[in-house]
Ligand code: HEM
């Protein structure tokens with residue numbers, strides 16, 4: 289059922305944001321100097337994307353990613369890097385819940401990669417191991433548009449929110465050892481832009497079977513797209529939205545911010561007193 293967040297305690301969440309942001313800035317060598325930003329965004333998404341609106345199960349509230357059943361979900365391969373990155377932050381701030389930490393990590397990463405401000409509320413409460421949702425709720429990249437539409441409908445999202453959210457694939461890269469897909473990163477792996485949409489529309493894409501026997505789309509500049517990425521330009525309704533976001537990064541940022549905040553809060557009811565935090569970036573604080 290829907291979880292009720294606990295009333296916000298007198299805590300300095302900007303301090304936690306700053307610790308995460310400073311660590312992202314310092315540990316820049318990870319993944320061939322892409323850094324930890326993208327994998328932190330993926331952890332926030334995967335810890336929230338288990339939500340099912342049909343029975344109000346899953347979602348970020350209980351911080352259940354910390355348990356091996358969820359951590360070892362094949363869909364979560366590679367996210368241990370984000371978990372290990374956050375461990376010293378959790379030791380420094382033991383009062384923060386796992387669910388709050390995993391979602392705050394994604395918010396910090398988006399903002400420090402020059403993405404939009406993401407409003408964030410605290411109050412998630414760690415739940416026991418017997419509340420871990422089943423594996424298999426996160427999306428399969430080999431599928432087409434109708435699969436994507438159904439999966440995001442289960443998460444409570446329409447077409448506009450779905451296309452905006454997948455725009456996060458402007459960040460980071462795919463890794464053979466995690467998902468069986470591989471591709472050098474896109475034009476801006478650790479700076480948030482609308483490049484994913486521009487790329488989808490402008491490049492010439494060829495469907496190949498890669499070294500792991502997995503089908504993926506490659507272009508002549510060495511970039512790649514997943515089948516579910518390509519579905520966004522094959523489906524006419526999705527394509528309209530891709531064209532809109534490729535033309536206007538501000539509209540993409542506005543829609544991404546709303547949808548990402550909603551994703552991280554799925555299945556949670558927050559007390560009115562828990563106001564959304566709009567965190568300052570390190571640059572805005574001259575740190
Ligand atoms: C149809 C929906 C989606 C599918 C099938 C999908 C699938 C994937 C796959 C296969 C990877 C590569 C993982 C690896 O090999 O390391 C990946 C990476 C990534 N995904 Fe998605 N994804 C989806 C939606 C999303 C959403 C909604 C977000 C965030 C809002 C997101 C954020 C990311 C990020 C940031 C990476 C790069 C991670 C890194 O560089 O380590 N994805 N995704």
Ligand SMILES: CC(=O)Cn1cnc2ccccc21
Nearest residue numbers: 457458460461462474512513
């Ligand atoms: C930047 C780009 O389009 C490369 N790319 C395309 N699809 C992706 C999925 C996950 C991570 C990176 C991805």
